[in-house]
Amino acid sequence: MPRFAANLSMLYTEHGFLDRFAAAAADGFEAVEYLFPYAWPAAELATRLRDHGLQQVLFNAPPGDWDAGERGLACLPGRQGEFRRGLHQALDTAMALDCPRVHLMAGLAPSGTDRARLKDIYLANLSWAAAEAASAGRDVLIEPINTRDIPGYFLNRQDEAHRIVEAVGAPNLKVQMDLYHCQIVEGDVTTKLRQYLPTGRVGHLQIAGVPDRHEPDQGELAHGHLFDVIDATGWQGWIGCEYRPAAGTSAGLGWWRRRR
Numbered sequence: 001m002p003r004f005a006a007n008l009s010m011l012y013t014e015h016g017f018l019d020r021f022a023a024a025a026a027d028g029f030e031a032v033e034y035l036f037p038y039a040w041p042a043a044e045l046a047t048r049l050r051d052h053g054l055q056q057v058l059f060n061a062p063p064g065d066w067d068a069g070e071r072g073l074a075c076l077p078g079r080q081g082e083f084r085r086g087l088h089q090a091l092d093t094a095m096a097l098d099c100p101r102v103h104l105m106a107g108l109a110p111s112g113t114d115r116a117r118l119k120d121i122y123l124a125n126l127s128w129a130a131a132e133a134a135s136a137g138r139d140v141l142i143e144p145i146n147t148r149d150i151p152g153y154f155l156n157r158q159d160e161a162h163r164i165v166e167a168v169g170a171p172n173l174k175v176q177m178d179l180y181h182c183q184i185v186e187g188d189v190t191t192k193l194r195q196y197l198p199t200g201r202v203g204h205l206q207i208a209g210v211p212d213r214h215e216p217d218q219g220e221l222a223h224g225h226l227f228d229v230i231d232a233t234g235w236q237g238w239i240g241c242e243y244r245p246a247a248g249t250s251a252g253l254g255w256w257r258r259r260r
Contacts, residue, residue, distance in 0.1 A: 002227050005031035005057050007242040011249045025052035027250055033058035033240045042096035056099040057238045058204055062086035063105045072105025075122040075154045087129050091136045101139040101203055103176055104129055106154040130170035141203050143176035146184040156185050158192055165201050174203030183210045183221055190229055197233040208243035217255035
């Protein structure tokens with residue numbers, strides 16, 4: 001059966017952030033993920049994880065100025081130094097939280113900039129980051145994101161993400177495959193799971209109902225079927241529950257309770 005991690009940036013928002021760890025554990029989650037840990041001391045987060053018997057399985061490296069609309073640095077010209085400093089900050093935090101993987105957001109493609117130039121920067125940054133992360137015993141991930149939620153995002157398709165991972169050639173650089181984004185951009189999710197999970201290049205999955213990003217038992221994707229497909233491939237990773245509850249987190253977990 002797939003293993004599910006609560007995304008604390010989207011779930012349990014009826015609680016303050018630090019109280020979401022307890023809420024997730026009370027509902028039976030054994031793992032958590034979230035966007036960013038940097039607003040809180042790592043020691044405090046580690047205590048919350050330990051006190052509630054939770055594993056930290058994913059968070060993002062610093063994305064630039066999030067509040068100003070930036071969505072990552074990895075492909076951006078002239079930001080390589082900031083990208084490197086952020087990666088080191090993320091790896092230090094990952095060590096403190098015993099988190100095995102960090103997502104590196106690609107960023108928004110600057111208007112008028114040649115895409116080939118951005119790809120060269122992206123590949124160079126990812127190659128460097130993978131080597132740094134390997135020294136720390138961590139994986140780094142890239143995620144295709146749909147252009148409806150983040151217009152202009154550099155990386156949108158699964159096939160492109162896998163070509164990039166293959167081009168870099170680092171065993172600890174993997175794809176974060178979000179089925180919500182995949183369905184919006186490409187569809188054919190069952191086939192893509194069967195195609196990509198056996199490669200070993202998928203390091204993490206995420207789910208949400210399509211099109212409204214609510215619970216995965218809502219919308220156009222048959223997640224029960226997709227979970228069976230994931231099981232059939234033998235994939236053993238975590239699935240992040242990165243959705244916005246329609247009416248309260250705990251009340252909306254019927255899809256998961258039926259699966260347990």
